[in-house]
Amino acid sequence: MTASPHPAPTRLGPETVTHALLEAVCDGAGAAVADVAVLELLGPGAVACMQGLLTNDVDPDGAFVYGALLTAKGMIVVDGWVSRQGARVGYTVPASGRDDVTEIYRRSIPPRLARWRDRTDECVVLRLVGARARSVSARAGVPLPETPGRAIEALTHGTACEVALAPPGAPFAVQITVAREDIGLLREALATAGVQILDPAALDLARLLVGWPALGAEVDERTIPQEVRLDEIGGVSYTKGCYTGQETVSRLHFRGHTNRNLRGLLFEAEPGPDAVVRTGERDAGRVTSMAWIPAGARMPRLGRWIGLGVLRRDVTPGATVTAAGVAARVVDLPFSLPYIEPA
Numbered sequence: 327m328t329a330s331p332h333p334a335p336t337r338l339g340p341e342t343v344t345h346a347l348l349e350a351v352c353d354g355a356g357a358a359v360a361d362v363a364v365l366e367l368l369g370p371g372a373v374a375c376m377q378g379l380l381t382n383d384v385d386p387d388g389a390f391v392y393g394a395l396l397t398a399k400g401m402i403v404v405d406g407w408v409s410r411q412g413a414r415v416g417y418t419v420p421a422s423g424r425d426d427v428t429e430i431y432r433r434s435i436p437p438r439l440a441r442w443r444d445r446t447d448e449c450v451v452l453r454l455v456g457a458r459a460r461s462v463s464a465r466a467g468v469p470l471p472e473t474p475g476r477a478i479e480a481l482t483h484g485t486a487c488e489v490a491l492a493p494p495g496a497p498f499a500v501q502i503t504v505a506r507e508d509i510g511l512l513r514e515a516l517a518t519a520g521v522q523i524l525d526p527a528a529l530d531l532a533r534l535l536v537g538w539p540a541l542g543a544e545v546d547e548r549t550i551p552q553e554v555r556l557d558e559i560g561g562v563s564y565t566k567g568c569y570t571g572q573e574t575v576s577r578l579h580f581r582g583h584t585n586r587n588l589r590g591l592l593f594e595a596e597p598g599p600d601a602v603v604r605t606g607e608r609d610a611g612r613v614t615s616m617a618w619i620p621a622g623a624r625m626p627r628l629g630r631w632i633g634l635g636v637l638r639r640d641v642t643p644g645a646t647v648t649a650a651g652v653a654a655r656v657v658d659l660p661f662s663l664p665y666i667e668p669a
Contacts, residue, residue, distance in 0.1 A: 400574025
């Protein structure tokens, strides 16, 4: 496989990240339509087939987990969220990964065990962010699973949907999958209950704040799961059975270490278009995503640019680097907004 050039970093500037958006993402309740594809496995062997592909464990019934599909050499092909309802296993992935999933399913799923279908064109995935997302969803009449990391099939306002609660640390709180023709009713009910209907950029901001990797930004065809925190954020199981690429992932976990890691960056000025990170004259990695954090309740004095970068292992939190042409400090993830206030 020929490695493709790195894309320009995802950039959320002041025109996108307003004070109101930041407050909704952090302290309020906001909802945005996710740019995703939805694919399902169905049949008596659906669960077993998914277990043989995914880095995470889809047991028990009702599970809602994050995980990736890998190449035989352990490189990430696509990542996403799995929901299991009996013998049906849904996989919600970035829209750019849709063709890769369908190709893997065509190649790997025996028809006698399971069949797959692409539901992307018939349904919409709404993701809710913010500290009040769950309580406001309940106020809107949306039935919720009893615990995080679970998904249920539900009926809300006469509309059949799947509702999932994300585990702690995820870049969203609630995921609702609904038929495309019913999305208007759902959005109206949520808005009436106090949910702000947001642009999809809100989901990018939320995942950047918690240090969550994105396909096409932090993740490409050269990426191993541990390099972008998949083990830290609950995307890898080391106790389940075999899956494609497991040998590389397990060997790295039990016997080795990654050569690069996903880190946070606090920029001292507005970053430029150059994605390179340097320590002195030495290349230390690349900036993958960045966002402006405006002044407000969480940033009382000045705003600041923050970002994510895939950096060499020896560039540890506390180090000062040159990133995207300006000085930056390397920090642990997730970000803590009071911590990123300028001194």
